[in-house]
Amino acid sequence: MLLLDKDMHACTPVDIRGALIPPRVSRLAALKYGPNFYHHADLISDLTSMGNKTALYGLHQQLGGKLVDFGGWDMPLHYGSQIEEHKAVRAAAGMFDVSHMTIVDVTGADAKAYLQYLLANDVARIESAKGKALYSGMLNVSGGVIDDLIVYNMGGWFRTVVNCGTREKDLAHMNAVAADFQVVITEQPQLSMIAVQGPEAKAKAQQVLADYISADQVTAVAELSIFQGAECGEWFVARTGYTGEDGYEIILPEIQVKAFWQALQAAGVALCGLAARDTLRLEAGMNLYGNEMNDSISPLVANMGWTIAWAPEDRDFIGRAAITAEKAAGVKEKLVGLVLEERGVMRGHQVVSVEGVDAKGEITSGTFSPSLGYSVALARVPIEIGATALVEMRNKQISVKVVKPSFVRNGKKV
Numbered sequence: 269m270l271l272l273d274k275d276m277h278a279c280t281p282v283d284i285r286g287a288l289i290p291p292r293v294s295r296l297a298a299l300k301y302g303p304n305f306y307h308h309a310d311l312i313s314d315l316t317s318m319g320n321k322t323a324l325y326g327l328h329q330q331l332g333g334k335l336v337d338f339g340g341w342d343m344p345l346h347y348g349s350q351i352e353e354h355k356a357v358r359a360a361a362g363m364f365d366v367s368h369m370t371i372v373d374v375t376g377a378d379a380k381a382y383l384q385y386l387l388a389n390d391v392a393r394i395e396s397a398k399g400k401a402l403y404s405g406m407l408n409v410s411g412g413v414i415d416d417l418i419v420y421n422m423g424g425w426f427r428t429v430v431n432c433g434t435r436e437k438d439l440a441h442m443n444a445v446a447a448d449f450q451v452v453i454t455e456q457p458q459l460s461m462i463a464v465q466g467p468e469a470k471a472k473a474q475q476v477l478a479d480y481i482s483a484d485q486v487t488a489v490a491e492l493s494i495f496q497g498a499e500c501g502e503w504f505v506a507r508t509g510y511t512g513e514d515g516y517e518i519i520l521p522e523i524q525v526k527a528f529w530q531a532l533q534a535a536g537v538a539l540c541g542l543a544a545r546d547t548l549r550l551e552a553g554m555n556l557y558g559n560e561m562n563d564s565i566s567p568l569v570a571n572m573g574w575t576i577a578w579a580p581e582d583r584d585f586i587g588r589a590a591i592t593a594e595k596a597a598g599v600k601e602k603l604v605g606l607v608l609e610e611r612g613v614m615r616g617h618q619v620v621s622v623e624g625v626d627a628k629g630e631i632t633s634g635t636f637s638p639s640l641g642y643s644v645a646l647a648r649v650p651i652e653i654g655a656t657a658l659v660e661m662r663n664k665q666i667s668v669k670v671v672k673p674s675f676v677r678n679g680k681k682v
Contacts, residue, residue, distance in 0.1 A: 322367035323460050323522035324529055331539060338542055339433030341368040346541040354547050354638045356538035357511055358679045361466035363537045364545050368432040371459050375425040376451035383426055385585055386445050388567060390577035391419060398423040401495040401508055404575050405567045407587030411594060413561040414441055418508060420497050431557050460525035462518050464537060469515035476531045512552025512677045550633050553674030559632045560603060560646055566591050571603035571673050599651060605673040606645040612661055614645040621658040625650045639676045646673050
């Protein structure tokens with residue numbers, strides 16, 4: 269049936285069992301089944317799990333993906349072996365369904381000015397060429413990180429990609445700030461996104477892309493610099509990623525994503541799930557929102573100081589006053605890497621002690637590194653930390669090495 273609000277306008281539909289359909293599922297179901305989608309028989313199977321689903325959900329099931337909830341989305345954790353998927357990306361090429369990420373386009377006369385105020389980094393840095401990408405934190409007035417995101421210069425307008433778990437608060441914040449600017453904020457739920465990563469990723473992806481975009485567009489993709497993208501009709505291909513390997517993140521219409529995924533698989537690109545994505549990003553020292561940063565953690569503490577554009581001094585941005593004061597007072601904590609080469613695996617929330625310092629630190633992300641063969645972690649610790657620290661593991665204090673927060677890049681130990 270269809271729910272109506274007090275003014276008799278259609279609102280969030282429900283299935284015949286009365287279960288609320290998530291908003292994005294409603295939009296995608298309308299595209300798939302038509303305006304009367306809530307009567308369609310196949311919708312019930314789509315709602316077996318009430319999480320949001322990408323257009324590849326059914327294919328993940330068919331391919332044996334172990335599906336789990338991730339930020340409200342039913343996503344593949346792995347397809348049999350997290351370790352093998354991890355190693356495939358480091359040695360050859362693997363692909364991830366990242367369509368759960370939220371794509372938001374910013375258009376209008378004030379698009380640049382709006383983003384310069386919204387973000388700690390400055391989009392003026394990517395004005396020199398269409399397709400250039402910028403990584404930035406989106407801060408609150410207290411200097412905490414609402415989200416971290418990538419923004420692309422699309423030539424007169426901008427495309428942002430934000431995290432799925434922060435979608436609602438991100439959109440609410442972006443729209444609230446937009447009220448003071450001549451801009452239009454447009455979410456693009458009809459687009460899917462696939463990340464193809466690894467030393468062979470570019471070659472394999474280009475081979476498959478040749479069947480979907482023009483020869484000139486494939487050439488443009490092949491010539492991309494790191495952190496640059498190319499608009500290819502309705503497709504957008506960027507040389508970005510979240511694994512510490514080279515490759516592409518490819519945004520495309522969801523009606524084409526299933527065939528493209530299958531073509532990549534046929535070309536020898538390994539299926540990879542979220543588990544491998546997490547160990548890969550942790551080895552690369554890349555932050556995960558909710559772990560390394562959140563609404564109460566500033567970018568100065570989260571190893572994101574390099575993403576803050578302090579110049580020009582007259583550019584105001586949300587959170588600038590707070591982090592300027594924090595910097596002037598002296599930052600009390602920082603994000604470091606920890607290495608445990610003996611037996612044991614460091615895990616999130618374990619307590620980190622620093623000799624001679626009363627304040628304690630905390631592991632934000634920890635795992636066994638498939639590439640290195642021992643445990644690595646990121647930790648938020650007192651600024652006074654030295655070359656070693658102690659981690660509380662099973663009621664024991666275990667000595668660990670303190671290193672820069674990056675362990676593996678391009679398949680090699682850092």
